[in-house]
Amino acid sequence: MKKTVITVVGKDTVGIIAKVCTYLAENNVNILDISQTIVQDYFNMMMIADLNNASKSFGDVSDELAKLGEEIGVIIKCQREEIFDSMHRI
Helix, strand or coil, X not given: CCEEEEEEEEECCCCHHHHHHHHHHHCCCEXXXXXXEEEXXXXXXXXXXXXXXXXXXXXXXXXXXXXXXXXXXXXXXXXXXXXXXXXXXX
């Protein structure tokens, strides 16, 4: 399974979750887990997603989500799960 960690951070507005999830669904990216909080009008979301059946490459998904973030006024970052696994290995 090709897992990625997607983070979304920015000023809270209506539709952030809907727009990100719509993009992922349209590109056949499965959301495995999702957590979101709002702290003093700031939105923070973290998702674990499976890109195994994605219609685009990791690089394209990452770039397009970053562009979507700019359009809706948030910062969206994608990181491969392997990065986190490597950081915690001795």
